[in-house]
Amino acid sequence: MSDLLVSQSMLQLVVACTATLTTTGGAVAYLRHIRVERPTVGTFNLYDIRNLMLLVIGLPLVYIVLPQWSFIILLLLTFGSALAIGLRPLIPPGPMWLGIGILLGANIWVARTMLGTQGGWQLYWVLVDIATLAAAISVANLFVQGGMRMLHASWFVMGLAIYDFMFAEVFKVTQVLTDRFVGYPLNPGVGIRWHIYGVEIGLGDLLAFGIYAAATYKAYGVTALRIAMAFILVFGVLAGSLTPLVISEVIRGSLNAVVPVQTLFGPPAFCLYLWFRHHYGPERTMAEFRAALEAESAPVLPGAESEVGRDLGRVGGQTAAAP
Amino acid sequence: MFETGIRQFRMALAMVTGRRINPRLIELLAGDAVATLQEFGAPGDDVGELLDGPFADPDSREHFQTQAIRRTLRRIATRSPHYRDLLSGVDIQQLTLADFAGFPVTTKADLIAHGPDFVCTDVSPYLSTRTTGTTGRPIEIWMSVYEAALWPAFAALSGLLRDEIRPSDCLQVNISSRATAAVQHSLDVCRLAHARTRVMGQVPATQSLDSLLDREPTLLGAYPSYLAQLVTEARRRGVTPGDFALRGINAGGEVLSPSLAAGAQQTLGAPVTDIFGMTETLPVSGRTCAAGHLHPDLNMGLVEVVSFTGPEPTAPGELGRMVITPYFPYRDCMPILRYDTGDVVRQLSGEALGCEFAGTPAVSAICGKVSQLITTRSGVVTTRDIVEVLESLPSRPWPARYRAVERNGVLLLTVPSAALAGLTTVEVSDRFGERGIDCVIEVSEPGAVLRGVRADLVETTFTDSLVTAGV
Numbered sequence: 001m002s003d004l005l006v007s008q009s010m011l012q013l014v015v016a017c018t019a020t021l022t023t024t025g026g027a028v029a030y031l032r033h034i035r036v037e038r039p040t041v042g043t044f045n046l047y048d049i050r051n052l053m054l055l056v057i058g059l060p061l062v063y064i065v066l067p068q069w070s071f072i073i074l075l076l077l078t079f080g081s082a083l084a085i086g087l088r089p090l091i092p093p094g095p096m097w098l099g100i101g102i103l104l105g106a107n108i109w110v111a112r113t114m115l116g117t118q119g120g121w122q123l124y125w126v127l128v129d130i131a132t133l134a135a136a137i138s139v140a141n142l143f144v145q146g147g148m149r150m151l152h153a154s155w156f157v158m159g160l161a162i163y164d165f166m167f168a169e170v171f172k173v174t175q176v177l178t179d180r181f182v183g184y185p186l187n188p189g190v191g192i193r194w195h196i197y198g199v200e201i202g203l204g205d206l207l208a209f210g211i212y213a214a215a216t217y218k219a220y221g222v223t224a225l226r227i228a229m230a231f232i233l234v235f236g237v238l239a240g241s242l243t244p245l246v247i248s249e250v251i252r253g254s255l256n257a258v259v260p261v262q263t264l265f266g267p268p269a270f271c272l273y274l275w276f277r278h279h280y281g282p283e284r285t286m287a288e289f290r291a292a293l294e295a296e297s298a299p300v301l302p303g304a305e306s307e308v309g310r311d312l313g314r315v316g317g318q319t320a321a322a323p
Numbered sequence: 324m325f326e327t328g329i330r331q332f333r334m335a336l337a338m339v340t341g342r343r344i345n346p347r348l349i350e351l352l353a354g355d356a357v358a359t360l361q362e363f364g365a366p367g368d369d370v371g372e373l374l375d376g377p378f379a380d381p382d383s384r385e386h387f388q389t390q391a392i393r394r395t396l397r398r399i400a401t402r403s404p405h406y407r408d409l410l411s412g413v414d415i416q417q418l419t420l421a422d423f424a425g426f427p428v429t430t431k432a433d434l435i436a437h438g439p440d441f442v443c444t445d446v447s448p449y450l451s452t453r454t455t456g457t458t459g460r461p462i463e464i465w466m467s468v469y470e471a472a473l474w475p476a477f478a479a480l481s482g483l484l485r486d487e488i489r490p491s492d493c494l495q496v497n498i499s500s501r502a503t504a505a506v507q508h509s510l511d512v513c514r515l516a517h518a519r520t521r522v523m524g525q526v527p528a529t530q531s532l533d534s535l536l537d538r539e540p541t542l543l544g545a546y547p548s549y550l551a552q553l554v555t556e557a558r559r560r561g562v563t564p565g566d567f568a569l570r571g572i573n574a575g576g577e578v579l580s581p582s583l584a585a586g587a588q589q590t591l592g593a594p595v596t597d598i599f600g601m602t603e604t605l606p607v608s609g610r611t612c613a614a615g616h617l618h619p620d621l622n623m624g625l626v627e628v629v630s631f632t633g634p635e636p637t638a639p640g641e642l643g644r645m646v647i648t649p650y651f652p653y654r655d656c657m658p659i660l661r662y663d664t665g666d667v668v669r670q671l672s673g674e675a676l677g678c679e680f681a682g683t684p685a686v687s688a689i690c691g692k693v694s695q696l697i698t699t700r701s702g703v704v705t706t707r708d709i710v711e712v713l714e715s716l717p718s719r720p721w722p723a724r725y726r727a728v729e730r731n732g733v734l735l736l737t738v739p740s741a742a743l744a745g746l747t748t749v750e751v752s753d754r755f756g757e758r759g760i761d762c763v764i765e766v767s768e769p770g771a772v773l774r775g776v777r778a779d780l781v782e783t784t785f786t787d788s789l790v791t792a793g794v
Binding site: 286 | 324325326328352356358359361362363364365367368369370484
C-alpha cells in the first residue's frame with residue numbers, strides 16, 4: 001500500500017464526509033422548513049421505486065451510447081430541473097432561473113477555459129459541488145415530500161447496492177462513465193483537486209444518503225435519524241473511502257479507485273429499516289409528520305412539556321400525533 | 324406517483340378526445356386519491372383546477388360545451404333510434420349552442436311512451452332504475468355496465484378530493500331501496516373510497532335513528548322529508564348532537580328548507596348539504612353552496628334554464644324550467660337531449676358570484692316542480708315558497724304537509740291544525756304576506772289527503788313486530 005493511496009483515501013474520507021453531512025443535513029432541514037409542490041393526486045409507492053431503478057440502470061447505458069457532446073444537454077436538463085424543484089418555493093421564477101443559468105453557465109465556461117491551472121480546477125469543483133449538493137437536497141425532498149417512506153428508501157438503496165456492484169465490478173460501466181465525465185462541465189459529483197490528488201463522491205450516492213436520512217427522520221424522528229446517520233457515515237462514507245486500502249480490486253492504476261459505495265451501504269441500511277419497523281412500529285405519514293412539527297413549534301406553557309417534541313426526540317411509531 | 328401522473332394524463336386525453344373512458348382508470352385514480360389522503364391528509368396543490376374545469380371563463384366554457392354537445396350529437400345521430408330522425412340533416416360539425424337551444428325538449432311523456440327507443444343500438448343495457456313516481460307514472464332508465472362503473476368512480480374521485488367522503492367514513496343510506504341506481508352508486512362510491520356503507524332504506528325513522536345513535540355512521544344520505552322525520556324523532560327522544568358521530572348530511576330529491584337544514588344541524592350535529600341529482604339526467608349532479616345557489620356539475624352535462632312558455636332562455640332573475648343534456652362519454656346507454664326536468668329554478672341576476680363554488684356558474688336552488696306552480700294575482704307561488712314558510716313555523720311541522728290551490732287569485736293553503744299550534748290562521752297568512760304572497764289558510768279535516776313526500780314510501784321490517792312479540 002503506497003503512502004499516496006493512504007493520503008488519497010484520507011482526502012476522500014474528508015470530502016465524502018463533508019458532502020454527505022451537507023446533503024443529509026440540508027435534506028432534513030429542507031424537509032422541516034420548506035414545502036415542495038406536489039401533484040393533486042399521487043404519492044410515492046413501490047412502483048415508483050421500480051421505475052426509478054429502471055431509470056438508474058438505463059441512464060448510464062444511455063450516457064455510454066450517446067456522443068460526449070450531447071452530455072451537456074442532458075446534464076443541463078437534469079441539473080436545471082433538479083435545482084428548480086428545490087429553489088421554486090424559495091425564489092421567484094425570474095431570479096431563480098437567472099441564478100440557475102449563471103451557476104450552470106459559469107460551470108460550463110470554467111470547464112472549457114480554466115482547467116489548465118490548479119486554481120481553475122478548484123473553481124470548477126466549487127461550482128460543480130454547489131450544483132450537485134443543491135440538486136441532491138432538492139431531489140431527496142421531491143421524493144420524501146412526495147410520500148416516499150423509509151420502506152421505499154430502503155428498497156431503493158438495496159436496489160442500488162446490486163446495481164452498484166454489477167455496474168462497477170462485473171460490467172465495469174461505472175469506471176467508463178467516471179472517465180467520460182471527469183473534466184467535463186456539470187460533472188454529477190462532489191469532489192476536490194488537491195495537489196496531485198483528485199477525489200469525488202457521486203451525485204447518486206449523495207442522493208441515496210439524502211433520501212435515506214430524510215425518510216428516516218420523517219418516519220421515526222430525530223433519534224432514528226442519529227442512528228441512520230451513524231450507519232451512513234460508517235457503511236457509506238468510512239467504508240466507501242477506506243475500501244481501496246484493503247481491497248485492491250477496486251483500484252485501477254496507482255490512485256484511480258472506483259468503489260461501489262451503495263453495495264457497502266445498502267444491506268446494513270435495509271437491515272436497519274427492518275429493525276426500526278420492528279422496534280418502533282409503523283412509519284409516520286407525511287400528515288402526521290407535519291402535525292408533529294407544527295405541535296413542536298407551537299408555544300409551550302412554562303412548566304409544561306411538549307408531548308410531540310418529546311415524541312420526536314424519543315423517535316416515533318407509537319402515538320397518533322407523533323407515532 | 325409516476326403511474327398516477329400517467330393515469331391523469333390518460334383520463335385528460337380521453338376527456339379531450341371524447342372517447343369512452345376506461346372506468347378502471349378512474350377507479351385506480353380514486354385508489355390513488357385514497358393513498359394520497361392517507362399519506363398527506365389532503366390533496367395536493369391545484370385541486371380546484373382538476374375538479375372544477377374551465378368554467379369560470381365564459382369563452383372557455385362555451386368552447387367546452389360546444390365541443391361536448393357536438394360529440395354527444397355525433398354519437399346519438401347514428402346510435403339512438405329515438406333521435407335519429409331529429410338529427411338527420413343537422414350539420415353537427417357547425418352546430419352552436421344557440422342552434423342547440425332551438426332543439427325541442429325531451430319530456431317525461433316521451434320517455435314513458437318511447438322508452439326502449441332511447442336505448443342506443445351499440446350498448447347492452449345492464450341495470451334499470453325507476454323513478455319513484457312522485458309526480459305520476461314512474462320512468463324506467465337503463466344503464467350499461469360501463470355507466471354503472473364509471474359514474475361511481477368519478478363520484479368517488481371528486482368526493483375524496485373535495486373531502487365529501489373519507490376512508491374513515493361510514494355512510495348511512497336512507498333513500499328508497501328501489502332507487503337502484505342511487506343505491507348502487509352509493510355502495511360503489513364507498514367501496515372505492517375505502518369507506519363503509521349502511522344501506523337502511525326508508526325504514527321507520529326510529530330504526531334509522533337507532534342506527535345513527537350507535538355512533539358508527541359519519542355521513543347520512545336522505546330525502547329532506549325523511550330527514551325531517553329523523554330530526555323530529557331525535558327531538559322527541561331528547562338526544563343531543565354529542566350522541567351522534569355525524570360530520571355531514573346530504574339531502575336531495577325534494578325541497579330542503581333552511582329551517583329544516585338548521586334544525587337538522589342543531590339536533591344531529593352535522594351540516595346539511597342540499598344536493599341535486601335526478602335519475603333521468605344521471606350522471607349530472609349539483610351542489611348547493613352556502614349562499615343557496617345550485618352549482619350543476621358542468622363537466623358532465625349542459626344545463627339550461629328555459630322559459631315556461633317557449634324554448635328561449637330565461638331572463639336573469641326570472642323563474643324557468645331546468646333542461647339538462649348529459650354528455651357522451653359519460654351518458655352511454657340511454658342518452659337524452661334537452662330533458663325537461665320539470666324542476667323550477669331562478670336564473671341568477673348576473674352579478675359575479677362570491678360563494679365557495681364561484682368558479683362554476685349557478686342557478687338558484689330548486690324551487691319545486693313546474694306542475695306544482697300556483698299562479699296567483701300576486702305572482703307565481705312555488706313549492707319552495709310554501710315549504711319555507713310552513714317549516715319555519717314555531718311548531719316545526721316537518722316535513723310540511725299542505726294542500727295548495729289558487730282561489731280567487733290568492734293562494735288557498737290547507738294545513739293540519741298541529742302546524743298552527745300557537746298561531747292563528749291570520750298570523751300564518753301574514754307570514755306569507757311578508758314574502759309578497761296573498762294567502763288564505765284553512766285547517767284541514769282529519770284524514771284529509773295532503774302533499775305527499777318521499778318519506779311516505781315507508782319500507783316495513785319485522786323488527787317492531789319481533790320486539791312486540793317478545794322474541
